Amino acid sequence: MGNAMKRQEKENTEPNSFDTMFRDCDSLVVLSDYPCRDISEPIFKIGDRLKGLSEDGCWWKVRSLQTGTVNYIPNNHVAKVYHGWLFEGVGRQKAEELLLLPGNSVGSFLVRENPKERGVYSLSVRHRSIKHYKIFRLSNSWFYISPGLTFQCLEDMINHYSDSSDGICCVLSAPCLALSVPAPSSTQNAPPVVMRSKMDWKKVNRSELLNPNELDVVDNKDNMMSYGVRSSIAAYMSLASIPEPQNPKDRKKKSKSIYVIPDHSHMDIDEC
CATH class of the missing domain: 3.30.505.10 (SH2 domain)
Structure with missing residues (x-):
């Protein structure tokens, strides 16, 4: 009983390997691929950052900060890093x-x-x-x-x-290697790029762009233009006087566009 208590006290007072070996260093850095590529695909590659877990002679148990892989590596394949540099x-x-x-x-x-x-x-x-x-x-x-x-x-x-x-x-x-941990890509879930043929402006009907009855059709998933873009296109077509395609029934009908030019004669103009 007495020997068991002494053994337990010794285990409690003896510092563990993590405290003695890796307490002060920030991380470990791999100095060369392990195992060598001539033997097999490396578990740890040069430049990888590791966290030291324990040591067993010349072997250190480590965890990769990039992949989370836990394994052993010879201590001559790694170096301790302090202060990050x-x-x-x-x-x-x-x-x-x-x-x-x-x-x-x-x-x-x-x-x-x-x-x-x-x-x-x-x-x-x-x-x-x-x-x-x-x-x-x-x-x-x-x-x-x-x-x-x-x-x-x-x-x-x-x-x-x-x-x-x-x-x-x-x-x-x-x-060195401060940026070695790859950041999560912000474009992983980006929608695919859709290549579309050039738009034939002569076949675009200005009234259909802004027709409320056509919004559900125009705003479907296959359409890449928002309502604001369609509004801008319609305004541009009006200013540019791009003729709309006419239906055969409407050929005899003529329409005129009336533009009112605002009077700016009474506005103060800053000439400075």
Whole structure:
């Protein structure tokens, strides 16, 4: 009984793997397809964002933030991401591969920690090509890229270069892969485009466009013109004096259109 209680107390006090391994990082990013395409279709692809769930030695249990897939992946295929832009243990070549992925554009960036030397950082920015800037550190732990411009922390540096390029290739626009999660398409349920032949205006009867008895017929699903559009067309036809097609019975009848021109002689005209 006593041993069981001690074992239970140990389990309650021992931190779980999520707290120790993934507590501080925002997410994980896949550095290379897993498994390799030569073996099978990858479960996780380079650039995918993951959430760490637990670790079992060199294997991490993760969930894809794009698809929700839960599986294991070797820890050397992923990197931890802090603040959305600080990539742990990513080299120069891998940074270029990530920044060249779809979803990144001019100004996309990441700060990478040297995989061989902790606490040593570089800024990689996508421009016409990928530009790399070494981040130096003073004895008082302040950071700088240009000697005359120092920052107390990396966050201050990123905030500054997000407002002004100030010597680097361009203003920082968005963290690398920030747009990698595809947004739901707003055109998924859009109606199909219907191609119609050109309208023969000589065969359009102005009276039928605005005839209340014809509205139910004109407003059916096969008609693409609203009542307002039909009103505009009818007005245009009146002003343009486009003759309406006449029925044989009405050929002998003649009609005249009378237009009244308003008198503007008493209106104030602003000539300024």
